Amino acid sequence: MSPSLRPSINKVVLALTVVCSLGAGVVFEYKMGWLDAVQTYRHRPDALPELPVNLNSRSGLRLLEPGTLPFEPQERLLWREQVRSRILDQINGPLITGSPVRYRVEVETERNGLLQQHLTLTGFDGQLLPARLFMPVAAKNSPAVLLVPGHVGKGESGLLQLTEEPQSYQHAAARALAAAGFVTLVFELRGFGYLGEPEFPEHRAVAYNALQRGESYKSLILKDTATAMALLRQLPQVDAARTAIAGASYGGEIAVQYAALDEQVAAVSFHSYAGGRGRVGALAAKAELPHLCHIFPAVDDWMAQEHWFWLLAPRPVQGIRGQSNQKGFVERHELYASGWENKEELKLELAPGGHEFFVDSAVAFFKARL
Numbered sequence: 001m002s003p004s005l006r007p008s009i010n011k012v013v014l015a016l017t018v019v020c021s022l023g024a025g026v027v028f029e030y031k032m033g034w035l036d037a038v039q040t041y042r043h044r045p046d047a048l049p050e051l052p053v054n055l056n057s058r059s060g061l062r063l064l065e066p067g068t069l070p071f072e073p074q075e076r077l078l079w080r081e082q083v084r085s086r087i088l089d090q091i092n093g094p095l096i097t098g099s100p101v102r103y104r105v106e107v108e109t110e111r112n113g114l115l116q117q118h119l120t121l122t123g124f125d126g127q128l129l130p131a132r133l134f135m136p137v138a139a140k141n142s143p144a145v146l147l148v149p150g151h152v153g154k155g156e157s158g159l160l161q162l163t164e165e166p167q168s169y170q171h172a173a174a175r176a177l178a179a180a181g182f183v184t185l186v187f188e189l190r191g192f193g194y195l196g197e198p199e200f201p202e203h204r205a206v207a208y209n210a211l212q213r214g215e216s217y218k219s220l221i222l223k224d225t226a227t228a229m230a231l232l233r234q235l236p237q238v239d240a241a242r243t244a245i246a247g248a249s250y251g252g253e254i255a256v257q258y259a260a261l262d263e264q265v266a267a268v269s270f271h272s273y274a275g276g277r278g279r280v281g282a283l284a285a286k287a288e289l290p291h292l293c294h295i296f297p298a299v300d301d302w303m304a305q306e307h308w309f310w311l312l313a314p315r316p317v318q319g320i321r322g323q324s325n326q327k328g329f330v331e332r333h334e335l336y337a338s339g340w341e342n343k344e345e346l347k348l349e350l351a352p353g354g355h356e357f358f359v360d361s362a363v364a365f366f367k368a369r370l
Helices: 003-032 034-043 073-089 158-163 173-179 203-212 217-234 250-261 280-285 305-310 330-337 359-369
Strands: 103-111 114-122 128-136 142-148 183-187 238-248 268-271 317-322 346-351
Touching: 073 250, 073 305, 114 173, 114 217, 128 158, 128 173, 128 217, 142 173, 142 217, 142 250, 158 173, 158 183, 173 183, 173 238, 173 359, 183 217, 203 217, 217 238, 217 250, 238 250, 238 359, 250 268, 250 305, 268 359, 305 330, 317 359, 330 346, 346 359
Parallel strands: 142 183, 142 238, 238 268, 268 317, 317 346
Antiparallel strands: 103 114, 114 128, 128 183
16 A cells, blocks of 8 residues: 555544444433433532431522421521521522612602602612602601512503502502501612603513523612612611512512512511412423513522412511412412411402502501511
């Protein structure tokens, strides 16, 4: 054989070897699923360090059955601390900074014994957040309630529904609670109302862009909630130890999850939210893309809905759904309340109505609890 042909033959042999190896790899993967197993192992979530140790699993809390978590008082405290820490680690940046909130009073009026201020808050990332503050004129060392808006239609404002529109499903609850003696604050959700179209992106675009940069819509709103709560607590008219949170629909979801992470929240009232169990939104069972504003990356994979409620214990919590909007709500009381030593601290009730904020019930609850 001519020496000049040997390099060419060697290259051909090498190419055939590579092709055969790749072909064999494809066959093995098809038959054995080895590559898929490697990827699953590589990206699996770490197990939680909750007690007892034999309850750990590589999927974390998701595989634990109701009632199997440690419920001795000291073990409960440790479990809440560890789970709360794990969730906070998944939020891009701190939730609560402790720094004074920067804000500006745009307009101030007094009517029917209430001082109303139109505010602009500076969010954690510099975003200006429209807000409304209501205070009884004689407020001094008063209890306070932060209200989180729910979803609204295009061209509508959750801020206005909670402050100026009693005919809406949010029934101007902030004004009503202020009239009952509480200092109340509402901020606008990003992508809605004053922060929505046409000047700002619609909230789905906000959520999509947040995911693109390693954030999430939910973590943005939780941080905005933290900013608003910090402002309430720094007001001289407010007793910082008696600050609560409330909301309906998406506002109820945020109220529960924010209070689960902020132990200083004294009481929670959520409306037209909850009733399920297991992974939030059953994301694994959905073929279609879930609503981006509900996604909490790296948390939804292992956190179940009942666990959010267990993080609220032992504080007093009220949950209400309308009779035409039940969704298995009351039936979940035993499951949700299993995180409390005193299960009466969690009140789940049905009221005449539908998907809405139940103002009178919230007023009565906060008067009894703050």
